[in-house]
Amino acid sequence: MSARVRIKDIAEKVGVSTALVSYVMNGKEKEKRVGQDIVKKIREAAGELNYQPNRIAQSLRTGSTKTIGLIVADIAIPFFGQLARVIEDEASKNGFTVIIGSSDEDAIKQGSLIDTFSYRQVDGLIIVPSDGTADQIAALVKQGMPLVLMDRYFPELETCHVCLDNYKASYEAVNHLISQGYQQITMIAYRSGMIHMHERIRGYREAMAAANFANYIKVLEVPYSFSRTETENSIEKCINGNKEIDALLFATNSLTTAGLNYINKMGIKVPDEIGIVGYDGNEAFDFFYAPITIVEQPLNEIGTKSVNTLISLMNDPDKIVRFDLSHSLNIRKSSR
Amino acid sequence: MSARVRIKDIAEKVGVSTALVSYVMNGKEKEKRVGQDIVKKIREAAGELNYQPNRIAQSLRTGSTKTIGLIVADIAIPFFGQLARVIEDEASKNGFTVIIGSSDEDAIKQGSLIDTFSYRQVDGLIIVPSDGTADQIAALVKQGMPLVLMDRYFPELETCHVCLDNYKASYEAVNHLISQGYQQITMIAYRSGMIHMHERIRGYREAMAAANFANYIKVLEVPYSFSRTETENSIEKCINGNKEIDALLFATNSLTTAGLNYINKMGIKVPDEIGIVGYDGNEAFDFFYAPITIVEQPLNEIGTKSVNTLISLMNDPDKIVRFDLSHSLNIRKSSR
DNA sequence: TTGAAAGCGTTACCAA
DNA sequence: TTGGTAACGCTTTCAA
Numbered sequence: 134m135s136a137r138v139r140i141k142d143i144a145e146k147v148g149v150s151t152a153l154v155s156y157v158m159n160g161k162e163k164e165k166r167v168g169q170d171i172v173k174k175i176r177e178a179a180g181e182l183n184y185q186p187n188r189i190a191q192s193l194r195t196g197s198t199k200t201i202g203l204i205v206a207d208i209a210i211p212f213f214g215q216l217a218r219v220i221e222d223e224a225s226k227n228g229f230t231v232i233i234g235s236s237d238e239d240a241i242k243q244g245s246l247i248d249t250f251s252y253r254q255v256d257g258l259i260i261v262p263s264d265g266t267a268d269q270i271a272a273l274v275k276q277g278m279p280l281v282l283m284d285r286y287f288p289e290l291e292t293c294h295v296c297l298d299n300y301k302a303s304y305e306a307v308n309h310l311i312s313q314g315y316q317q318i319t320m321i322a323y324r325s326g327m328i329h330m331h332e333r334i335r336g337y338r339e340a341m342a343a344a345n346f347a348n349y350i351k352v353l354e355v356p357y358s359f360s361r362t363e364t365e366n367s368i369e370k371c372i373n374g375n376k377e378i379d380a381l382l383f384a385t386n387s388l389t390t391a392g393l394n395y396i397n398k399m400g401i402k403v404p405d406e407i408g409i410v411g412y413d414g415n416e417a418f419d420f421f422y423a424p425i426t427i428v429e430q431p432l433n434e435i436g437t438k439s440v441n442t443l444i445s446l447m448n449d450p451d452k453i454v455r456f457d458l459s460h461s462l463n464i465r466k467s468s469r
Numbered sequence: 470m471s472a473r474v475r476i477k478d479i480a481e482k483v484g485v486s487t488a489l490v491s492y493v494m495n496g497k498e499k500e501k502r503v504g505q506d507i508v509k510k511i512r513e514a515a516g517e518l519n520y521q522p523n524r525i526a527q528s529l530r531t532g533s534t535k536t537i538g539l540i541v542a543d544i545a546i547p548f549f550g551q552l553a554r555v556i557e558d559e560a561s562k563n564g565f566t567v568i569i570g571s572s573d574e575d576a577i578k579q580g581s582l583i584d585t586f587s588y589r590q591v592d593g594l595i596i597v598p599s600d601g602t603a604d605q606i607a608a609l610v611k612q613g614m615p616l617v618l619m620d621r622y623f624p625e626l627e628t629c630h631v632c633l634d635n636y637k638a639s640y641e642a643v644n645h646l647i648s649q650g651y652q653q654i655t656m657i658a659y660r661s662g663m664i665h666m667h668e669r670i671r672g673y674r675e676a677m678a679a680a681n682f683a684n685y686i687k688v689l690e691v692p693y694s695f696s697r698t699e700t701e702n703s704i705e706k707c708i709n710g711n712k713e714i715d716a717l718l719f720a721t722n723s724l725t726t727a728g729l730n731y732i733n734k735m736g737i738k739v740p741d742e743i744g745i746v747g748y749d750g751n752e753a754f755d756f757f758y759a760p761i762t763i764v765e766q767p768l769n770e771i772g773t774k775s776v777n778t779l780i781s782l783m784n785d786p787d788k789i790v791r792f793d794l795s796h797s798l799n800i801r802k803s804s805r
Numbered sequence: 806t807t808g809a810a811a812g813c814g815t816t817a818c819c820a821a
Numbered sequence: 822t823t824g825g826t827a828a829c830g831c832t833t834t835c836a837a
Contacts, residue, residue, distance in 0.1 A: 139814060150824040155816060166822055188589050189534065190814030192525045193829050208557070214550040218571050221544070230585060232568045235554050249566060253524050361752075390752055394804040397756065416697075416726055417753035420733065468730040475830060486808040491832060502806055526830035529813050808837080814829105821824080 138182040146178045147171070154179075158186060192254065201229050201443060202250035204243060204260045206284070208235040212386060212413050212430075213261070216283075219436030220259065227444055229256070238357060240265045247273065257443045259283055264326050279446040283439050285329040291453055293446060295439045298457040299329050302428045303336025306382055306410045308344070309426060309462055315380035315408040317349045321368060321392060322384035324354035333384045333412070351378070355388065364391040380408035386415060393421055410462075418465040425465045431458050474518040482514045483507070490515075494522060528590065537565050537779060538586035540579060540596045542620070544571040548722060548749050548766075549597070552619075555772030556595065563780055565592070574693060576601045583609065593779045595619055600662050615782040619775050621665040627789055629782060631775045634793040635665050638764045639672025642718055642746045644680070645762060645798055651716035651744040653685045657704060657728060658720035660690035669720045669748070687714070691724065700727040716744035722751060729757055746798075754801040761801045767794050 140158070144151045149171060156165045157175045178184075192198040201224050205213040213235075221231045232255065234246035243263050250258060257279035262270055267287045273280050274292060286294035303320075310318050320337045322330055334352055341350045355367040368391055372378060383389040389411030401407055403423040411418075414427035438456055445452065476494070480487045485507060492501045493511045514520075528534045537560050541549040549571075557567045568591065570582035579599050586594060593615035598606055603623045609616050610628060622630035639656075646654050656673045658666055670688055677686045691703040704727055708714060719725035725747030737743055739759040747754075750763035774792055781788065 137814095140816095141814080150826095151815080152817075152824060152826090153822090159816085168822065171823085185588055187529075187814050189525055189528045190829090191816080193523075193529050193813090193831090194815045194817085196829075198525065208544075208554045209547060209551040211545060211547055211550065214547065215545040217569070218544045221569070221571060225585070230568055230589060232566055233553070233557070235557060249561070252521055253566060394755055397804040415753070417751070417756050419730055420753050420756035420758075422756075422758070468733040473830095476832095477830080487831080488808060488810095488833075489806090495832085504806065507807090523830055526813090527832080529815090529829090530831045530833085532813075806837100809835090811832105811834080813831090816828090818827085819825090821822100 137187070138184045139187070140184070142182060143175060143178045143184055146182070147174045149175070158184075197256055198254045199229050200253065200255045201231050201440070202234070202246075202253075202255040202258045203231050204234045204236050204246050204250075204258070206236055206238050206261045206263060208233060210387075211415055212432075215432050216436050219433050220440055223437045223440040227440065229440075229444070236261075236263050238263045240269070244269055251276075251278065257281070257447055259439050259443055261285060262287070262327075277450065279443055279450065281439050281443045281446065283435065285327045286455075288328060293442050293454050295435055295442060295456045296329065296458070297430050297435075297460055299332035300336040300339075301457075302412070302460040303333045303382065303384075304340040305336075305460075305462060306426075306428055307337055307340035310380045310382065310408050310410055311340075311344050311346075313380075313404070313408055316346055317378050318346070318380040318382060318408075319349075319351040319353065319371070319378045320382045320384065321353045321355065321371070321388050323357050323388065325357065330384060337382055349377075361387070361391050361394075364388065365395050368392050368395050378407070380410075383409070383411040386411065386413035389413075389425075389427075390415075390417060393418075393425070397421075414463065414465045419468045421467055424467050427463055427465050428460045429463045430460055434458055473523070474520045475523070476520075478518060479511060479514045479520055482518070483510045485511070494520075533592055534590045535565050536589065536591045537567050537776070538570070538582075538589075538591040538594045539567050540570045540572050540582050540586075540594070542572055542574050542597045542599060544569060546722075547751055548768075551768050552772050555769050556776055559773045559776040563776065565776075565780075572597075572599050574599045576605070580605055587612075587614065593617070593783055595775050595779055597621060598623070598663075613786065615779055615786065617775050617779045617782065619771065621663045622791075624664055629778050629790050631771055631778060631792045632665065632794070633766050633771075633796055635668035636672040636675075637793075638748075638796040639669045639718065639720075640676040641672075641796075641798060642762075642764055643673055643676035646716045646718065646744050646746055647676075647680050647682075649740070649744055652682055653714050654682070654716040654718060654744075655685075655687045655689060655707070655714045656718045656720065657689045657691065657707070657724050659693045659724065661693065666720060673718055685713075697723070697727050697730075700724065701731050704728050704731050714743070717746075719745070719747040722747065722749035725749075725761070725763075726751075726753060729754075729761070733757075750799065750801045755804045757803055760803050763799055763801050764796045765799045766796055770794055 140151050140154045143154045154175055156162055156167055157172050162172045217233055224231045236243035240263050243266050259281045261284045282292050282294040322334055338350055353371040358364055383392050403409055410426045412428045418425045476487050476490045479490045489503055490511055492498055492503055493508055498508045553569055560567045572579035576599050579602050595617045597620045618628050618630040658670055674686055689707040694700055719728050739745055746762045748764045754761045
């Protein structure tokens with residue numbers, strides 16, 4: 134590697150002190166009243182030598198790394214992949230670099246990611262917290278680490294968050310099904326202590342109750358699993374031969390996928406025999422033989438708001454803001 | 470933020486110099502022959518004060534950030550998302566942190582990511598290079614930046630790479646179709662100067678020629694686009710009413726998806742009227758009414774090999790190795 | 806076996 | 822306007 138050019142090299146070449154070079158490189162020549170000709174000389178020398186500041190040294194000196202740590206539940210899930218991309222873009226627009234970690238919904242792994250990131254002196258953290266990690270988050274808050282929770286949060290903690298208004302989303306999803314004539318709507322969710330799941334379920338329950346279908350309320354909580362087969366089996370056990378279900382509300386994309394596979398297999402007819410609404414669409418649904426209604430999250434908004442909230446938090450640590458954004462109910466048309 | 474504990478705080482507490490603390494924290498107490506009791510005291514003090522070393526200071530001093538920069542073509546594509554996850558895991562096992570960037574197949578964006586990463590003094594780079602960026606890569610090589618290209622490479626450059634053996638994959642995909650009785654096999658690829666596309670096409674051509682179907686060789690090169698509708702239109706133009714096609718080989722996952730949508734729409738029957746093989750599967754295919762044969766890449770191997778190659782390159786900068794890994798031909802069963 | 810101190814590349818205070 | 826220099830927190834050499 135060709136020896137890196139340092140600020141000192143420029144200073145020597147021009148015949149000034151490192152201080153002046155630093156001022157010029159940081160655009161403070163006006164503020165510090167550096168002479169016009171010297172500014173020009175320094176600029177030229179920097180260009181000739183192809184000077185690149187050393188961020189590490191800057192970070193050590195300034196105490197800021199201009200780095201954001203992002204911990205998502207699973208980077209291999211397109212929803213989080215897309216979110217990561219939006220966040221990276223927005224951060225970069227603001228001069229920040231993002232380091233990404235995938236917790237795989239595992240508290241231990243999340244903890245070690247937090248350690249790694251804090252060891253690396255990130256300026257702030259955006260986290261999609263896993264189940265059972267309220268203590269980790271509380272510890273970060275106590276430390277004073279700038280922090281934005283995304284997609285989920287802990288209501289008992291004083292943190293910023295950017296999430297979907299899950300209650301409203303489920304409520305309206307149920308009403309949509311009802312408006313199509315369905316009544317015996319069952320919800321299929323993951324078993325989880327996290328608020329987003331609870332809110333999705335609560336929205337369902339209250340919408341059902343409001344429509345006087347309280348006696349049809351039925352929630353199947355599937356244990357979280359990376360294996361789709363397992364998830365499908367759980368769903369199968371619930372639906373199989375159950376004549377008292379005429380519609381399904383799936384709480385996540387992976388549950389929808391698993392459920393549709395099962396429905397496909399059994400030859401159950403959508404939408405005649407069963408109505409479907411699922412959270413988060415993907416291109417897979419276009420191959421399904423029938424159109425599927427989905428609860429779509431405002432990805433761009435979630436990502437950009439998370440970044441911007443975090444950045445303002447760095448400047449104003451006590452300003453807690455919370456966003457519960459609105460979904461849209463879209464139809465994923467079948468290409469058949 | 471509670472004032473960070475420094476090595477100096479421990480030294481003062483124990484009543485020794487910072488050197489000793491540094492030795493102990495880095496596990497060099499044997500090598501440096503530090504007294505047993507002092508080691509113990511330092512350990513205790515570090516524990517009590519909850520000492521966390523400052524990576525930035527370490528990096529500045531040692532010249533190594535223990536960071537890998539990863540640039541993928543598009544982090545929102547599941548293939549790259551999964552790869553990112555594997556890479557992050559493997560890097561972390563080796564004490565490295567990964568910073569990820571998405572070039573969106575854009576040379577300019579890739580260039581600015583390289584700048585950002587090098588500004589951040591990454592110890593090495595894993596890149597999925599975009600079309601037309603050979604000069605960027607050549608510049609990195611010239612600088613002596615440890616570098617591994619992934620998924621694609623530039624044959625004219627002396628770089629390490631970890632890729633699929635795309636030639637072989639296409640060759641065998643064609644033979645698979647032929648063994649099923651298809652003859653008039655058309656390939657649908659992206660228009661690209663990149664080697665992986667060329668190799669996929671070359672494998673197709675040679676397999677066709679070897680089977681004496683040279684006169685059926687037909688390659689449709691679709692311009693790259695983020696819009697699936699555009700891609701579908703291009704495919705439509707090629708297939709529409711063309712009676713001289715009895716099978717299609719799609720060069721990427723997105724092309725397969727677009728193509729299957731078109732086939733769905735037209736009611737063309739798979740596999741009776743047309744045979745299909747596509748690169749990289751995804752769960753969407755399970756919803757397609759017929760089973761689809763896919764060329765599957767060894768994700769884990771690609772990811773881990775890339776990381777390990779990069780790490781050995783850091784220690785031994787002149788050791789250029791190239792991997793062209795084998796695919797497997799799998800059937801994605803329809804759930805119908 | 807231990808400690809003092811130089812230095813990594815910057816920034817920013819203070820003095821000139 | 823400009824320059825000298827201490828400091829950021831750590832590692833590592835050299836001397837004791």
